[in-house]
Amino acid sequence: MLRRAGYVAGGLVLVAGAVVALRNVDAPSEQNPPPPAPIQTTVKEFVNEAAVAPKPGARPERPANLTLIPGPHRLQVTWAAKTPGYEVQLRGDGDVLRTRLVAGNAMQFDGLENTVEYQVDVRAVDSFGQRSEPSTARKRPSANRPDESRYALVDHFDGPVAPDPARWRLANNAACARMTRGLGDDSRRLVISAACGNESVALRSRTPLQLKDIGGELGRMMIETDCPAKDGSLVLDLVPGPADLIDTSPPPGTLRVKITADSVTLPGADAVAIPPKTGLSVRWELVLRTDGLSLWRDGTKVAASGFVPTWTTATPLFGFTGPPNGLTYIGIDAIGLSSADTPPFVAPPRITSTNISRAANTELMAGVLGGQLRMTVRTTIREQMMPFTVEIAGRAFPARPAVEGHVFAPSYRFPIVADLPADALVLSGDRRELRITVRGANPAISPVVQHAELELIPDPATKPSPNQAEPPPEPAARPALMLASFDTQFLDAAGQKIENNEIMSRSRVVLEVNADGGSAQAGLAGVEIFVDNKRIVGIPTMVDGPAVAGQWRVALNSGAFEPGPHILEVKAVSTDPNVAPGFTNTTWSIPR
Template identity: 40%
Template sequence: MKRVAFAVVGIALVAGVIVLRDTGGSDGLPSAPPPPTKLKPFVADQVLVPGPQTRPSTPVNVKADPGNHRLRLAWTGEAPAYEVRWAGGVKLVTRPGTQLNGLENDRPVDVEIRAVDEFGQRSQPAKATASPQADRTEYTYADRFDATDEPDLQRWRLSKRTDCARATSGDGEDSKRLIISSSCGTRAVTLRSRTPFVRSSDGESRLAVETDAPGTGGKLLLDLVPGPVSVQGDPVPPNTVRATVSTDNSGNSIVELTPDGTAVKAIPPAVPGVSVLWEIALTSEGTRVLRNGEVVATSPFVPQWREATALVGIAALAGDRIRAGIDLIGYRTAKVDVPPTGPTPQVRVDGPAATSPHPLPDVTAGQLRIAMIPSRESEPLTSIKVNGIAVPLRPAVEGTPWKPGAEYPAVADLPKEAFTDNVNVQLETQERIQITHTDVELTGSKPTPQRQPGTPLVDAKPTLADPVPEVLDASGQPVENGAAFNRGRVVLEVRIAALDAAVAGLAGFEIRLDGNHIATVPTTADGPSAAGRWRISLNATAMTAGAHAIEVKAFSTDSEVHPETGYVPFLLKP
C-alpha cells in the first residue's frame, strides 16, 4: 500500500486524533463539486465492516412539559440518536430529550419520537400530544420576548467589547424568543436591563431567567450589581451577586455563586437546547441559586444595597460561536417602571477633532458608562473629556480596585454638549489605558420607543458531528499512547457523537488507509442516522512496519452541510 508522508504522520502522532473541517473553495479557485448525500457500500479485501442488525427499541416514558410557546420533551432510551417529528418539522437529536419552540399556545401538538441506530434504522414511534401554555407566573416585571422585533431597546441594551454579537428575534423554530448570538470567544456578551432591580422591603426578591444557555462548552452569567455597570468581567465588582453556570464538553453542569457560595446539590447534565429556569433569590438570611425551583447553591451573603443593575451574559469556554435562546427574564421585587429612553448616539473613543455632532432634541439627562483596563500601577482616572468638555469620572461601584489587568467600570454624568448623535470620548492621561466598552444612556421628556429587528449572527442550521477514529488491538482494547501494534489484525473504532440541540443527518462515512480507499459505510437504512459507534476490522499482516494513518470522512444527507474529517495515526511492529 502507498505510504503517507512522514512529516504528516509525525504531526499526527504528536497531536493524536485530528479533526479537520472542509470549508469549500477559496476566492479565485474553482468550487469543488458538492459532497455526496448518498453513499454506496464498499469493502476492500481483508476488511470487515459491520452491518445493520435488529431495529432499536421504541422510546418509553415520554413526557411533554408545556411552556410558553414551547414543549419540553423527555423520554427513556439507549439509542445513539432519535428522530422527533411534529407538524412543524423533523429533527435529529442525540440525547433523550429536546424542546420544540415557536409554537402557538393552547393549540395541541402531536409528536412522534423514534429511536435511530448507527445505520439509520428506525424504531416504531412513541407518541405524545400536548398544548403549549402561556406562563402564568406572577412577576413585578417580566419580558417574555415573544414579539417579532425583539429586543425592546427601552428595556434592554446588549453590551459587548467589539461588534461580535447580536440580540435579535428568533427565526424559524426559534421564533417567539430572544436569540443572543456571539462570536466573541471567551468574553461575555451581556444583556443589561434598563429597569432597576429594587429589593422588596420585606420578604425575598428574585431575578428569574429562563434560557437554554449555557450550551456545551459555554457559560451563563447572572449578575446583580449595585451600580451602573454594563459589562461582566473579572474581578466581580464589590458587593455584587453573581451566579455562574458552566457546561463542560461532556454536558455536565457546574454552578458557582459569588460571594462565598457553596454548591448544595449535584446538577443533572443539561439536555442541549432545553430551557431551564435559573433564579437568584435574596433573603434576609442569605442568597440562593435555584434551578427549576430546586436550590443548587447558597451563600450567607446578604446585600446591604437596595437597588442593582441586572445583567445576563453568555460566553464560550473555548472560544466557540454561541447561539442562546432566552424565553423569560423577570423580577419578583418592589414594583419599578421601565425608565424612559431617548435616541442612542454613536460613541467614538479618541475620534477626530473635526467630528461635528448634531444636537438631539428633548434630551434632559445623559450618562456615559465606560470600562477600562490600566496597564500598570497608577492613580485612578478621575476625569474624562466628552465632546471636548471635561467631566468627573467615578467608579460605577464604590470600592472597585484600580489595578493593572483588571477591568474597571466607571460612569460620568454628561454635559448638555454631549446630548448629540455623536459622542467623542477622550482620555487625558499619559498612562496606557485600554477602553474595553462604552455606552451612553440619554433620557428625555419625549421617550423614544425603540426596537431593533435583525438576523442572528449565528444561524440555527444543524451541523454534522465530528468523526473520532481510534485504533485498537485485536481484542478491541487501546494500547499505551504511541505504542506500536502487533502485525496481525487491528480494530478501527469510529465514534460520531454530538451534544448539539439538533444535528444534521449522517449519510455515512468513508475510510482511507495511507490514502487508499478501503471502506464506505452507509448509515441511511430507513433514513439518516446522526451518531453511533462502529468497529471495523483490518488485517495488518501484509502491511509494512512503521507509521500509518487512517482518515475517516463523514458525509451528511444535506448537500449544504460540510463533510467532517478525522485522522488517527498508528505504528506497526516489525
C-alpha cells in the same frame, strides 16, 4: 514542397481552429468557468485489505416514557432510551409539520398554536441510521404560566416591541452579538445570536434590583431560557454599580451564580451537581433572603447558600457563554425582577472607539441634559493604567471604576464610567456616532474598549431626535444545522486506550470513532476514514434515513502500513448539501 508545406500549414490552421472551437464549447475559460464539483451527500460502503469495518446490528428499541409538557405556544418532549440519536416528528391533522434530529433525550417545539392538538412521534436512531418503531403522544400547548405574582416586572417578549430598549440592553465585545425578536418558530421569543468565541455576552436590565425585606425575602430575579446548552454557561450577576460586561474577575461585592448543563454554583458554597435539561427552556429563579440565597429550577430548589449581600441596589446581568465553536443562539421566554423602578430612557447613539478622526460635520445630541458613559476596557499591558480618561471631540473627561474599590488587572474586563455634560455629546459624521478614546495613566497607552453604552438624562424641555439613535438590529434567524462533533482514539486488543497513539507492536488495533451531538443536528450520510490521504474505509449511515451521532469501531492491521508516523483523517458527510462536512485527524505511529 511548397504545396505540401501549404497543405500541412493549412492542416495546422484547421486543427488549431477545431481545437479553438472545442475549447469555446467544452473547455473552461474566464467567460465559461468549469462547473462546480458535485457536493457529496452519500457515502459508499468500502473496506480495503488493511481494515475490517462494523456492520449494522439489530434495530434499536422504541423510546419509553414519552412525555409531552405543554407551555405557552410550545411543547416540550422528553423520553427514555439509550441510543446515539433520535428522530422527532411533529404532526398536525395527520401531516408532518416538522422533523428534528437530536442526540439527547429531550427537545422543544416552539411557535405552536395553543388551541391545536399536536401529535409527536419519537424514533430511536442507531449509528447506521436504523430506526425503531415510533413512540407516540398527543397534547395541546397551554397558555398557563408558573406563578409570577412575586415579580413586579415580568417581560414575556410578546409585546409590539421586543426587546424593549428601555428595559434591556445587550453588552458584547466589538458587536459580536445581537439581541432581537426571533423569526419563524422563535417569533414569540427574545433571541440572542452571537459569534464571540469563548467570550461571554450579557443582557443588562436597566431596572435595578432593589432589596426590601418583605417577610424575610429581600428580592428575586428570574429568567426562562434554553441556555445553557450541553456546552456553555449561564451566569446571573448582581453588581453593586453601573457595570455592563464583566468576566471571571468581577467587581467587589458582586453576587454571582454560575449555571452549567450539569452543575450550579452559588457564592459561599460548593458546586452542586444537577441532572441535565438541555434542549428545553428552563425557568431559573434566584431568591435573596435575610438568611441566604436559594436557586430554583422549574419550581424545585436545586442549591442554597448562606451568602447575604451587603448592598441594597444592584445591576442585574444575565451572562451567556456559548459552545467551543463560538456560535451561540439563545432563546429567552421570560425575565422577571422583584423591582420595577425603570429609569427614564433616551435611545443612545452609535459609539465607536475605532474611528476617532475628526469629522467635518458634527452635531450635539438633542433632548438630553448629559449622560453616563459606561465602558468595559481590557489590556494585556502590565503597566499602571488607573486613572483612566475619556477623550471626546478634543476634550478629556475622568473615568472611574464602575464599582468603588475595584482594582484594574491586566487581561480581565474592567468596567469604568464617565459622567458627560450635554455639550460633550458631540456626534460625528453621517452615522452620527459618538467617537471616544480611552487612555490610561500613561496617555500613550490606550486599552481596548470592548463595549461602550451611554445612559442619557432626558431634557424635559426638548425632545430627542430619532435620527440620532442607533438603529435596532435585524431579527436573527436560527443558525444552519451542523454535523455532530467527531473524535477518535486507538484501542488495543483488550479495548484499552493506546496512549499517545503509539502502537507497540505490528498487530491489529481498533480505531474508535465517536460522534457526539446536541439538541439539533444535521443528518449524517456516512463516515470515511483516510490514512495518508488514501481512503481505507467508507461506512454509510443511511439504512432507514440519516444517522445523528454514534460510535464506530474499525479494526486496522497495523502491519499493512509502513513503519513510522501516519496521518489518519475521519470525514463526516451530511445528507444536506448545504452542510459542510466534518473533519478530525490525528497522527499514529507504527513500530518497525
